[in-house]
Amino acid sequence: MADIDFFEKGTGQPVLLIHGFCETANMWTDFANTLSDEFRVICPNLPGIAGSPISGDQISLEEVAITLEEWLDECQIQDPIVIGHSLGGYITLALLELMGNRIKAIGLFHSTAFADDAAKKDMRNRATVFLKKHGVDKYVTSFIPMLFPENKRGKLSPEIERAIEDAKRSSLQGLVAYTGAMRDRKNRLEVLKNYSGPKLLIAGTHDGAVTIEASRAQKDAFSHFIELEGVGHMGMVESKDETMEIIREFCRFCVN
Template identity: 70%
Template sequence: MSLLNFFEKGKGQPLVLIHGFCETSRMWDEFAEELSQDFRVICPDLPGCGDSPIEKHHISLEEVAVILEDWMEENAIQNPIVIGHSLGGYVTLALLELMGSKLKGVVLFHSTAFADDVDKKEMRNRTITFLKKNGVEKFVTSFVPPLFPESKREELSKEIDSAIQEAKRCSLEGLIAFSGAMRDRKERLDVLKTFSGPKLLIAGTEDGAVKIQSSRAQKDAFTNYVELEGVGHMGMVESKKETLEIVRDFAKSC
């Protein structure tokens, strides 16, 4: 039996919303509330995040996909549209490789089908070293603010503080394990291209974590592509109303 913690709202076509690194299912609270008017919205905590335990020090995205597939079977979540933010997008692609046409559609929110390059892999290694030395609180306090464009940080200070507090609910073991999983993940562009269902990529022109050049380089693998001008890595916070409507319209079109 799956040990994943999750919450759900609404009825109808299932939407599974998967959070990113240093996040929990609660990042989707407002999205879930709005989308539940039309859909069954289910938001899990990934292993080691929020209230979901993690049982190992190392985990692969493939293992996470198997955990999620079992969890969906246990909870009668069939033919879902899976929406993943950042790390959640990497998990979504691993799930797509595993389940294929059992998914109705996929949305990558500030994410990529490309693997880490050499520089990004080294950054993941530095993250692991920092976490082991300094712990969760010190890491997330420095990690979260740069996810937002510098020009918006004062305006969004309450949202950033809230994101930091939520990030502190991730375990040290979980953050270390997922840093390694992201570093070691493979490219899944072919998986994306092979999938014949609807596929949406939402990108931010000011995203410091997933550069806009990377998003543009893979846009042809998607049936739908949206660029958010002046938005960083947290479009669901920075442009809440716009991104909510984009996701709602896409899900209805599926």
């Protein structure tokens, strides 16, 4: 039995929102509250995060996808729209490869189908060393602010502090495991291209984690491509109302 901690709200078409690295399902609370008047919104914590356990500090995105597939079956969640932020987007693509047309539609939120390049792999390795040496609290305190454009960090300091506190609910094993999983993930651009359902990509022009150039390089694989001007890696925080409406309209498109 898949041991996944989650919350859900609403009824109707299932919409699965998958959090990113150094995040928990809590990041989607406002989205769930808003979207649940039309959809059944389900927000899981990935293994090793918050209330979802993990065994060891190694995992692959394929293993996470299998766990989520089992959990979806156990919960009788069928034909979901799956939307993932960053790491959640990588997992969305792994789930898509596994489940295919049993997924109604997908959305990538500041994410990519491309694999890590050599420089990014090296960064992941250094992050692993830092995590093992200094622990979760020190790592997330330095990591989270870098996801936001420098010129917005002062204005968004309360939101950044909340994100840091939420990230501290991640286990050390979980963060080490996902750092390795992201480093070792494969290119899933062909999986994306071959999928015939609706596909959304939300990109930030000031995203330092997934550059706008990388997003534009894969835009033709998506049915819906939206750029957020001046937004970094955390559009759900930086442009909350706009991105909630984008998700709502995409979900409406998928069911009509």
